[in-house]
Amino acid sequence: MAPTLTLVIAALPTLAPEVSGGMGTVGVRVPDHAVTRALAAAVGGPLTATSANISGEPATSQPDDVAARLGARLDVLVDSGPTPGGPPSTIVDATGDEPRLIRAGAIAWDAVLAASRRA
Numbered sequence: 001m002a003p004t005l006t007l008v009i010a011a012l013p014t015l016a017p018e019v020s021g022g023m024g025t026v027g028v029r030v031p032d033h034a035v036t037r038a039l040a041a042a043v044g045g046p047l048t049a050t051s052a053n054i055s056g057e058p059a060t061s062q063p064d065d066v067a068a069r070l071g072a073r074l075d076v077l078v079d080s081g082p083t084p085g086g087p088p089s090t091i092v093d094a095t096g097d098e099p100r101l102i103r104a105g106a107i108a109w110d111a112v113l114a115a116s117r118r119a
Contacts, residue, residue, distance in 0.1 A: 004029055004089040005107050019048050025095060035080040052083075061085045 006029040011020040020026050028046075031037060040047050050073075052066045053059045060066060063079040070077075090105035092112055099116050101109050 004032060004105070005112070006089045006091045008091065008093045008095060008102065010095055025093075027091065029089060033080075033083070035078060039078070059085075059088060 006027045008025050008027050011024055011026040015026065036047070050070075051059075053069065057069070060069070061083045063077060063081070067074065067077055087106040088103065090107040090109070090112060091102040093100040093102050099112060101112070
């Protein structure tokens with residue numbers, strides 16, 4: 001699994017408020033997972049989804065654990081087997097003039113800053 005980066009950006013006004021949790025921002029990530037990419041291709045656009053864990057709680061690679069933890073909060077759980085795991089996505093707030101690290105993860109902060117200077 002390739003390292004992942006999640007960028008928090010301003011939500012478009014046309015986006016349902018529930019998607020941004022009323023915060024006016026949305027986290028965007030391009031997944032490195034064949035099933036997720038195939039679903040996005042099948043619907044012809046992006047998918048919205050929550051993380052597979054509650055914020056601040058440990059992640060799991062097992063679909064049954066996700067179902068047990070999130071239960072009634074789930075509308076749909078696509079079970080394509082255990083995920084490969086690895087470090088969590090690096091989360092960066094890109095809403096300001098300078099990027100701000102929200103969560104350290106798979107991509108080093110120095111690499112994020114270097115890339116943002118080239119952009």
